Amino acid sequence: MCLLVGLGASSLEGWGPQGHRLVAIVAANHLGPAARTGVQALLGSQSLVDVAVWADDVRDDLVQTSPWHFVNIPIDGARYDRDRDCPRQPGIAAGSRGDTWRDCVVDRIRYNQERLANRSLDRADRAIALKFLVHLIGDLHQPFHAIGAERGGNGIRVSVFGSPNCGYPDGAGFPCNLHALWDSELIAHRKLNDRAYAAELERQISARRWRASGSAAEWAMESHALAKGSLLPERGEANEAYYRANIAKIDERLAVGGLRLASTINDALASAR
Numbered sequence: 001m002c003l004l005v006g007l008g009a010s011s012l013e014g015w016g017p018q019g020h021r022l023v024a025i026v027a028a029n030h031l032g033p034a035a036r037t038g039v040q041a042l043l044g045s046q047s048l049v050d051v052a053v054w055a056d057d058v059r060d061d062l063v064q065t066s067p068w069h070f071v072n073i074p075i076d077g078a079r080y081d082r083d084r085d086c087p088r089q090p091g092i093a094a095g096s097r098g099d100t101w102r103d104c105v106v107d108r109i110r111y112n113q114e115r116l117a118n119r120s121l122d123r124a125d126r127a128i129a130l131k132f133l134v135h136l137i138g139d140l141h142q143p144f145h146a147i148g149a150e151r152g153g154n155g156i157r158v159s160v161f162g163s164p165n166c167g168y169p170d171g172a173g174f175p176c177n178l179h180a181l182w183d184s185e186l187i188a189h190r191k192l193n194d195r196a197y198a199a200e201l202e203r204q205i206s207a208r209r210w211r212a213s214g215s216a217a218e219w220a221m222e223s224h225a226l227a228k229g230s231l232l233p234e235r236g237e238a239n240e241a242y243y244r245a246n247i248a249k250i251d252e253r254l255a256v257g258g259l260r261l262a263s264t265i266n267d268a269l270a271s272a273r
Contacts, residue, residue: 014069014139016184018194019254020052023138025198026205026258031266038269042127048134048261055135067103068132069139072148073224080106080217080224105140109133109216109264117268133264140216141257143230143249144179146223153178153227160185160238178231181238186250189243201255210256212263219260226253 014020028048031039043051059066073085086104088094101111115121115129139145144153156178160166166176166185176185190197204210214222226249232238 014135014142014145014183015254016187017053018197019142019183019187020135020138021049021194022187022197022201022254023141023258023261024048024052024134025194026201026255027134027261027265029198029202030259030262032270035262035266035269039130039265042123042130051131052134052138054131064103065108065132068108068136069105070145070152071104071106071140071220072152073146073220075147075149075228077148077224080220082106082217105136105145106216106220109136109140112136113264113268116265130265133268134261137219137261137264138257140219140223141253141260142182143223143227143253144182146220147227149227149231151179153182153231154180156232156234156236158232158236158238161189161243162239164235176238178236178238182230182250185238186243186247187254190247201251201258204251205255205259208252210252210259212256212259214260223253 015023024047039048055065055069059069067087071080071085073080077085082102083094086102086107088099088102092098101107112129112132116126116133118126121129147153150156154177157164157175158178158181160176160181164176165173166180187197192200230246230249232242
């Protein structure tokens with residue numbers, strides 16, 4: 001039985017809780033002094049890790065933010081196309097004054113970065129923007145949050161390490177799906193706690209000289225390419241061979257996502273106006 005904590009068959013979460021925590025841990029390790037001070041001023045006793053899944057926790061109350069977590073780039077899409085891939089807000093005409101921000105993760109990363117940097121906003125509003133950034137940048141680095149195929153793989157049922165059934169801690173079950181596999185199960189199969197996994201990611205960052213670079217649109221296309229290359233057919237098998245072929249990609253997305261989150265926060269708080 002696969003255990004996907006907090007995930008359902010139609011889940012649109014980015015990483016599972018551990019994945020989001022790992023992105024936040026890496027980011028916290030790479031904040032500059034001004035950003036560290038700014039984060040503490042905004043979050044108080046909480047850390048980036050503490051708020052890593054906040055944006056998922058509030059989706060039932062803030063239902064309008066649900067589309068912020070992903071971008072549905074067609075499987076054959078060669079580039080991110082904002083008009084095609086990022087829906088306008090309900091009732092807003094294209095090109096109108098209200099069309100500054102649209103409802104996909106690419107736009108909403110930029111939106112929340114601008115709000116985090118804006119010192120004229122209330123501290124509570126900037127703290128919310130920071131919480132969204134921590135989560136949404138993690139989301140965008142989960143490959144199946146950037147591909148439109150079967151709702152980011154949610155509609156592709158798979159067998160995970162020999163079982164077609166996944167379940168909640170309370171015993172309720174659901175058929176395993178490709179999106180949930182990438183959210184949690186491949187990460188969990190590494191069998192590392194947060195501290196050990198984060199240390200391994202930092203080792204790889206140093207050894208491979210990974211650095212933060214690119215825009216949210218470029219990050220989306222990186223994820224899209226990885227998802228396209230990792231698709232399984234309906235009833236496909238996510239076995240040890242699939243795990244070995246993909247775990248290095250997951251490690252890189254977690255590590256680079258953390259570096260890019262740190263860079264985004266550093267830039268926002270250094271340029272806060």
